[in-house]
Amino acid sequence: MTTLLQWMEELEQKKTEDPSDLRFQIEWRKNEPMSRHTTFRIGGSAVLYAVCKSVDALAMLTEECRKREIPWLILGNGSNVLFSDEGFEGVVISTTGLDHVTIKEHTVTVEAGANLTAVSKLARDASLTGMEFAHGIPGSCGGAVFMNAGAYDGEMKNIVTESTYLDTADGTLHTLSAEEHCFGYRESIYRSHPDWIIVSAKLTLSPGIKDEITARMDDFMNRRVSKQPLEYPSAGSVFKRYPGRYTAQMIDEAGLKGASVGGAQVSEKHAGFIINTGGATCADVTELIRQIKEKIHEQFGIHIECELIRIP
Ligand SMILES: Cc1cc2nc3c(=O)[nH]c(=O)nc-3n(C[C@H](O)[C@H](O)[C@H](O)COP(=O)(O)OP(=O)(O)OC[C@H]3O[C@@H](n4cnc5c(N)ncnc54)[C@H](O)[C@@H]3O)c2cc1C
Incomplete structure (x- = not known):
């Protein structure tokens, strides 16, 4: 990791005046908390967080990581991930700079x-x-x-x-x-x-x-606003649909609405969402997910699966 950080720092110092220089196309920060880049507002720090603004810059950065055997992972808008409290000993590469x-x-x-x-x-x-x-x-x-x-x-x-x-x-x-x-x-x-x-x-x-397109979009948005706890950080529906069943309904019927571990809580508004009521950790969410799965299995005899992706 040190050699990659040195490489990044050397690049920074060597920056030329030419805006097409690939080195201008990566913005990076050291020890960046991933809670800033996930909609759950959860996650420890990545040693390096890099936003690539061109495909060539993305290729250059991943090639440097490959040569140095440094782990990396890709983050889009961080809206479907549960990022580890321990953070990441590598590079989190954000695609948000590629938005044409x-x-x-x-x-x-x-x-x-x-x-x-x-x-x-x-x-x-x-x-x-x-x-x-x-x-x-x-x-x-x-x-x-x-x-x-x-x-x-x-x-x-x-x-x-x-x-x-x-x-x-x-x-x-x-x-x-x-x-x-x-x-x-x-x-x-x-x-x-x-x-x-x-x-x-x-x-x-x-x-x-x-x-007509506008009317459909407004309808979908109104449904989201009325049914989803958009006022809290979350990663959307935590579990996949179970064939023939509504997972959120089973969680509700199991009496789990409002159940919490630390700052993580099963939303009262939509039982398929786990919300961060403040200071929730990855460990809190993981434990709450475990409890929900256990209860659903006890009560309905089925195993529900997560839609949410745990990273790294
Ligand atoms: C309030 C709320 C409502 C939501 N509603 C819905 C919904 O209705 N339907 C639905 O399907 N989802 C929903 N989601 C979940 C989420 O928004 C979607 O799954 C979305 O597609 C994830 O995109 P992202 O860019 O945030 O991915 P991230 O969370 O950043 O990443 C998800 C996974 O994709 C990988 N990834 C991201 N970009 C790339 C890339 N360029 N190349 C390779 N791998 C990549 C990441 O490595 C990670 O493994 C909701 C989430 C929230 C918070």
Whole structure:
């Protein structure tokens, strides 16, 4: 790690006046608390936190990590992760600096760090339909492809026609067709390839009527505001749906609404959410999840699975 920090510091000192210099395209901080970069507001410090503003900079940084055998991980908007209290002895690479979006005819091309909700608004403004479901999902486009994010009968699977990733094993870029994503419920091929970083995606939408698109988006947002505890930090629904059952309803029926461990609490408003009522730790959330799973198994005889991703 020391050698990477030295390398970063040398880069900083060597910065030239040329704005196209790759070294200008990485912003970094030492010992950065990950609680600042996750919607749960939980997580210890990463030795290095780096925001890459170009794909070349991303390739350069991951190559330096590879040569030095320094662990790294990718964070989008940090809205589906539970980050360890111990932090990370490596580099957390944020995609939020890669946020370029272009719209040509019915295709929206997004860089991985573009905010999903912001992109859904751009699609609406271009009178394109198909992305209304994404309005209010607080992730990045890369995170949404990775997770096959979805809501209200829509999912990324329906609109992603292509994505491009950086294979950090050799620094090459590759493009996947829609079928090659192997999308499933909150699943994509990316979940089994931790060395691949999604850098961009093409979303294919259809022409629509702007007022109707707006009405659908407003409806979805109103449902979120009325049903979800958006006033507290969280990572959204903690558990996956169990086939044929509503997990939140089972948690409610098991009498777990309001159950808490430290600062982590099962939301009174939506039992599928765990909220951070203040000072919650990863350990608190982990223990609360354990208790919920145990109770659901006792009462309903089934094992529920987490949607939330524990990192590192
Ligand atoms: C209030 C709230 C409501 C939510 N509602 C919904 C909902 O309705 N539907 C839904 O599906 N989800 C929902 N979520 C969860 C979350 O917003 C989505 O899963 C979102 O897609 C995660 O994107 P992210 O950028 O925040 O990913 P992160 O949380 O940053 O990362 C999630 C995983 O993706 C990986 N990853 C991220 N970007 C990349 C990349 N470019 N390349 C490779 N790997 C990458 C990370 O390494 C990590 O393993 C909600 C969350 C909150 C807080």
